[in-house]
Amino acid sequence: MPKFPFSEATPIQYPGPPPKSSDVVIIGGGVIGVTTALFLARRNISVTMVEKGRIAAEQSSRNWGWIRKQGRDADELPIVIEASRHWRQLAEECGEDIGLQQTGVTYLASTDDKMAGFEKFMKVAAAHKIDTRLLNARETADLIKGMSRSFKGAMTTPSDMRAEPWVAVPALARLAARKGVKIVENCAARTLEISAGRVSGVWTEAGYIETSSVLLAGGAWSSLFLRRHGVSIPQLSVRSTAAATEPLPEIHAGAAAGEHIAFRRRQDGGYTLAPGGSHLLYLGPDAFRHATKYLPALMADPFGSRYSPAAPAGYPDGWSTPRQWTPESQSPFERMRVLDPAPERSRVRSIERNFRRLFPQIESVRLKASWAGMIDAMPDVVPVVDRVQAIIGLVVATGMSGHGFGIGPGIGRVVSDLIQGNEIGHDLSRFRLSRFSDGSAIRPGPAL
Numbered sequence: 001m002p003k004f005p006f007s008e009a010t011p012i013q014y015p016g017p018p019p020k021s022s023d024v025v026i027i028g029g030g031v032i033g034v035t036t037a038l039f040l041a042r043r044n045i046s047v048t049m050v051e052k053g054r055i056a057a058e059q060s061s062r063n064w065g066w067i068r069k070q071g072r073d074a075d076e077l078p079i080v081i082e083a084s085r086h087w088r089q090l091a092e093e094c095g096e097d098i099g100l101q102q103t104g105v106t107y108l109a110s111t112d113d114k115m116a117g118f119e120k121f122m123k124v125a126a127a128h129k130i131d132t133r134l135l136n137a138r139e140t141a142d143l144i145k146g147m148s149r150s151f152k153g154a155m156t157t158p159s160d161m162r163a164e165p166w167v168a169v170p171a172l173a174r175l176a177a178r179k180g181v182k183i184v185e186n187c188a189a190r191t192l193e194i195s196a197g198r199v200s201g202v203w204t205e206a207g208y209i210e211t212s213s214v215l216l217a218g219g220a221w222s223s224l225f226l227r228r229h230g231v232s233i234p235q236l237s238v239r240s241t242a243a244a245t246e247p248l249p250e251i252h253a254g255a256a257a258g259e260h261i262a263f264r265r266r267q268d269g270g271y272t273l274a275p276g277g278s279h280l281l282y283l284g285p286d287a288f289r290h291a292t293k294y295l296p297a298l299m300a301d302p303f304g305s306r307y308s309p310a311a312p313a314g315y316p317d318g319w320s321t322p323r324q325w326t327p328e329s330q331s332p333f334e335r336m337r338v339l340d341p342a343p344e345r346s347r348v349r350s351i352e353r354n355f356r357r358l359f360p361q362i363e364s365v366r367l368k369a370s371w372a373g374m375i376d377a378m379p380d381v382v383p384v385v386d387r388v389q390a391i392i393g394l395v396v397a398t399g400m401s402g403h404g405f406g407i408g409p410g411i412g413r414v415v416s417d418l419i420q421g422n423e424i425g426h427d428l429s430r431f432r433l434s435r436f437s438d439g440s441a442i443r444p445g446p447a448l
């Protein structure tokens with residue numbers, strides 16, 4: 001098991017060179033790229049996946065590992081229900097222990113307002129026949145024993161799952177490679193070659209790949225790549241800090257979140273912890289460009305973000321990050337192989353403090369790691385999954401807005417059919433690219 005978090009120092013598992021041509025080229029080796037590749041490979045389509053750094057080194061290994069239906073946007077729910085089936089099957093098929101367990105997800109409520117929000121979701125849950133239920137204060141205390149304080153109640157979904165992201169996504173990539181997907185790490189896609197409005201190839205730092213079909217699954221980098229090709233999406237990224245404890249006695253087998261702390265049992269017996277509350281947004285040119293689109297989300301959750309005047313150099317929305325480059329010149333993608341933000345020290349301290357406060361009976365809580373990730377967010381907190389009308393042959397699946405791990409294999413299946421022109425089986429209109437330009441009102445889904 002390589003050292004976590006993954007970085008540029010992580011050994012390359014999939015060296016190049018890329019092939020000269022491929023039916024489909026996938027840009028980005030996170031959970032979305034990897035699972036799409038798997039579904040395409042099942043249809044014997046030749047797939048090349050280029051990853052500028054290492055497989056899963058950005059969000060897809062750094063997340064909390066929650067696979068939840070609970071609290072989802074109503075239009076995402078059918079896809080995440082499908083994803084849960086795929087997770088089980090892929091866990092079997094890959095033949096590795098990815099830590100997949102059905103141990104439930106629970107949200108804790110301190111106020112009546114919060115409970116009222118949960119009640120709204122109960123209607124969505126009932127419409128989709130999922131096992132979400134509300135708990136009163138006593139039932140909440142019975143579900144998660146030993147909490148030092150009482151809660152008004154909770155919302156819980158016993159069928160929700162967890163997995164170990166930094167194990168799972170690389171394991172799925174190995175499965176994809178066994179099925180014939182050509183994966184190339186340390187290989188940034190610089191630009192698309194477009195002829196008469198159609199994709200005809202991808203220029204990578206390691207050469208040209210002829211193709212008529214490209215998926216952009218670049219996470220926090222997608223908007224920068226698209227902008228270079230004249231396509232604007234209002235995607236921003238926010239820094240989110242997490243930590244892992246040394247093994248502890250089991251206090252709860254599943255995942256749970258209150259306003260000050262989120263925790264999830266890990267396969268190694270520890271807990272992955274994260275602070276409740278806000279994320280840190282670096283203000284760059286895109287943040288100003290798209291500010292008005294974020295107003296509805298800001299009004300719905302005014303304390304959801306804190307701000308910092310500038311991103312570190314080389315970040316997707318950095319002030320000095322180049323917006324233009326040629327196929328021959330170094331692109332911002334290869335300049336930053338792995339987006340590896342430092343965890344916020346104050347957040348790590350509050351994580352530890354709040355977890356101890358909630359479970360004072362645990363004698364010693366020792367953190368063995370802390371890290372951060374840049375979450376790629378959209379103004380309405382749901383992704384873009386669509387064909388780009390202006391560039392025939394280009395599909396985009398990005399902006400998973402902090403909940404793309406759990407839904408990943410569902411999106412992967414959907415996108416593989418979108419690429420093939422097959423029936424999708426779900427209504428994707430909520431995720432269309434044009435929603436930000438066709439005069440539609442921004443309708444924020446549940447907050448991150």
Ligand SMILES: Cc1cc2nc3c(=O)[nH]c(=O)nc-3n(C[C@H](O)[C@H](O)[C@H](O)COP(=O)(O)OP(=O)(O)OC[C@H]3O[C@@H](n4cnc5c(N)ncnc54)[C@H](O)[C@@H]3O)c2cc1C
Nearest residue numbers: 028030032052060063064066189219373400403404405406
């Ligand atoms: C701290 C944290 C906690 C989270 N918790 C959860 C959770 O519990 N449950 C959940 O469902 N989701 C969670 N998420 C969100 C989830 O991790 C993401 O939504 C998901 O991993 C996004 O996957 P992706 O494949 O779209 O993007 P990424 O995993 O970011 O992958 C994109 C990849 O594209 C590569 N790339 C970009 N541009 C190029 C280029 N030009 N050429 C080549 N490669 C390129 C990048 O290097 C990167 O590896 C969390 C995220 C964070 C950061």
